[in-house]
Amino acid sequence: MEEYKELSPSEFFYRNKEIAGFSNPARSLYTAIRELFENSMDACELNEILPEIVISLRKVGERQKTEIYRLYIQDNGSGIPKKHILNALGKMLFSSKYVIRQSRGTFGLGGTMSLLYGQITTGKPVKVVSSTGNSQIHQYVFKIDVRSNQPKIYSEKSYRNYRKWRGTIIEFYLEGNYPKAMRYIINYFKLTAAITPHADILFLDPYGTMYYFPRTINKTPQPPKKIKPHPHGIDLELLKTLIERSPSHMTVKEFLVKSFHRVGSSTAVKFLKYAKIRPDTKLGDLDDTLIDRLYTALTSYDGFIAPNSDILSPIGEDVLREGITKEFRPEYIDTVTRPPSSYRGHPFIVEAALAYGGEIPGQAGDITLFRYANKIPLLYDEGSDVSYIVLERLKQSYRISSDKPLAIFIHIASTKVPFKSVGKEAIADAPEIEREIELAMRTLLRNFIKYRRRVVRKREAVRRLKIYEKYLGLIARFAKQLAGREEVDITPLLRKIRSRYKVEESVETD
């Protein structure tokens, strides 16, 4: 006989922590740091605050194969209102991320998962201090009760906020393996800093090394905005929910205008004609057949304007170029921004860059792929990412030959990045996204090939010029001796050749 059991959301994720990126001590340490860091960045950027984030990791003990660390993270973000602090951090599936908006946080469970992981591995409670900048600072010490999915308070204090401090501090203990995770953690900060020059990031590692990524731009990017769902992005379940939550005497036309992104009064009228539903039909009078017809029409009508991409917050070509140049000092850099597009009703933008030479890592001819989604660098599971698949395909058709390593940077900004797992490491292959990535990469590769061809042609010309310089003089001298005439000046001739092959006068021919 089978035993049937019910799990709380905490218990489910606790048992399956691997799917959220907590698979071994090294990876778990990396995941915990990035999840909390991303929450901090969101708490700043979504509120137009220039981020100042301090992360400190200290080794406090050892077990047989792993180590125990204390992780401290402080931000100057919006802070969490008192009534939400415990639930936001001590209860699974309770979050401020459950709105339609571009943000680093996606599933609204990374922060709580990190704290739960710490609790599972060390048994110690979490300390959180937060203030929204009002008159009070609140401090809680708590654990998560896995079975009931509820926070369990150990202590609770409030302080007067004399200096109007605003932000959140979290401190907790967790098992980890810094020596193994170090490369990923440092890379993560380095690659984040490369695209967020408006952030001030300080990381103190367990060896006492300070990694400081100072702010270089004093301007926050345009924060992403919340939107209503686009008609092409809904499903039948959501449509029914939206109808249920509206007053039953509301007309279907009013309902459409109120509930959907990009549906104005005239669009609604045109659409309802297409759907063969009378605009003044009351919501209460919609039966299952009519709702089904409404749904089919909503998802198939092509008269809706594409979702507005103004609500997204891309990196921007200038910032991308500057950041990559700062971190990698390449010889050549090229950037491209694709026009906004959408998949299943979710707006997105692809930005990309190609850099060559300088401090780009790898061997001659290598192409390293750097992936970003909503400004998060993605370091694991490259092999199953859509960008990787596209790049592998393009490598076949472009056959880049290069004497130095190359790097391609891809950033996808969207209200909903189709991550393959809760660990947020690989992006699924939505056809529309795949297409935009391919077009961006094609442009970059074509431009690079042209550039290389110019460089190679110039090098070839220099070589030829060197030969001409060497022999033309001799020929001229021989010719003079043969004819008994004066020596010919070959300088104008060489200049002509130089200009033909576009070699500047200053280029040394040896």
Next chain:
Amino acid sequence: MEEYKELSPSEFFYRNKEIAGFSNPARSLYTAIRELFENSMDACELNEILPEIVISLRKVGERQKTEIYRLYIQDNGSGIPKKHILNALGKMLFSSKYVIRQSRGTFGLGGTMSLLYGQITTGKPVKVVSSTGNSQIHQYVFKIDVRSNQPKIYSEKSYRNYRKWRGTIIEFYLEGNYPKAMRYIINYFKLTAAITPHADILFLDPYGTMYYFPRTINKTPQPPKKIKPHPHGIDLELLKTLIERSPSHMTVKEFLVKSFHRVGSSTAVKFLKYAKIRPDTKLGDLDDTLIDRLYTALTSYDGFIAPNSDILSPIGEDVLREGITKEFRPEYIDTVTRPPSSYRGHPFIVEAALAYGGEIPGQAGDITLFRYANKIPLLYDEGSDVSYIVLERLKQSYRISSDKPLAIFIHIASTKVPFKSVGKEAIADAPEIEREIELAMRTLLRNFIKYRRRVVRKREAVRRLKIYEKYLGLIARFAKQLAGREEVDITPLLRKIRSRYKVEESVETD
């Protein structure tokens, strides 16, 4: 100001259905079929029933870019007890899979997710009919209420079970794209049939084609058994739960013997000496410091016997060999079973096969990887799977040259397969698993190289022999003419050469 919200488990998975494999109509159709099929197989095999499973997919409607299908699946498994039917299928995180045992189902949510996906995309309720073989057959028509995570009954009936029928039938509607998913679905059944010759599987596809995989072995494999947790597989949270759930007057020695796999009375005594805890300490007297010490000792003590692998249900080399031969008719096949091992307290076994030539797909020199976990074929996300990574590495060092395509089959059986996502497609790289996969592959590749060398050497010998046969006769004749002697019989000489190069008499030399 941020909005904070709480989601029910249903709502969470509904919003993030991509992470469970429901990312587009084709993939979702594939996922729904496999999740329900795997539940059916588990319902048979875990109860030593020879599986007879019928799956029928019919197209019933069309939308702009997708189609609506009716999916019917019937098994002769254990059936679901009446009181659990609605929760098991209509409530997320309610399942019979939350025990420690090898089974296809892992997360206990695939079935409910499939039905929810159908409901989201078509708005239609699900019909389920089930009986455990007792006097009644129960039928429910229901939907899942996403916000409350509760089943919502539409109709409910019971019939007298005259013929003692036992099993479960599920019928529901869902959006899909069969033309695109077809290749995956057929492959999935084909690859499953290859390793489960004791199952009878019938799939009727929307084109009316019948795919029948008949049973060829009338013996169910040894069913996997449930176990208690191994001391090396627990975390602090679980230890505390186990202590809380035991009577406080129980001694710590009794507790260890009762709660853990592989801990007998004498092991418990030896261990407690190592942990410096008195065996007769009452559970009620364990404070946080002692529990922490107990935990650290449990995970670090190396005197525990490795988890028992008898509770696993591998495919078996014979079945693997027979199944692959049946489906691919290779020229050469080799199998290997690694000794049982464990990672983080979870027992596992790696089985592998290498097949060459015959109907193995691909080009000469290609190595196709077929991955299985707990008898499920894994068809997506190969690039981030541990087997793929190991194989790519080994390809570098072995440099297999082959005139025909090769295939490598890898099966991992475990009480807990470390899947990277809820979609169960890629396996994470636990070092112990990676090691066993590598050793299995190395054995197969070495054996194959030896085989190829023998084949090539033999071919070379045949070539040489052909030359000898051609010229030795001539030489003998010339020698005779020169010496004026009788012709020499070269047959014994040729036989000697044949035997030296191990070419059978029957081998044609041209």
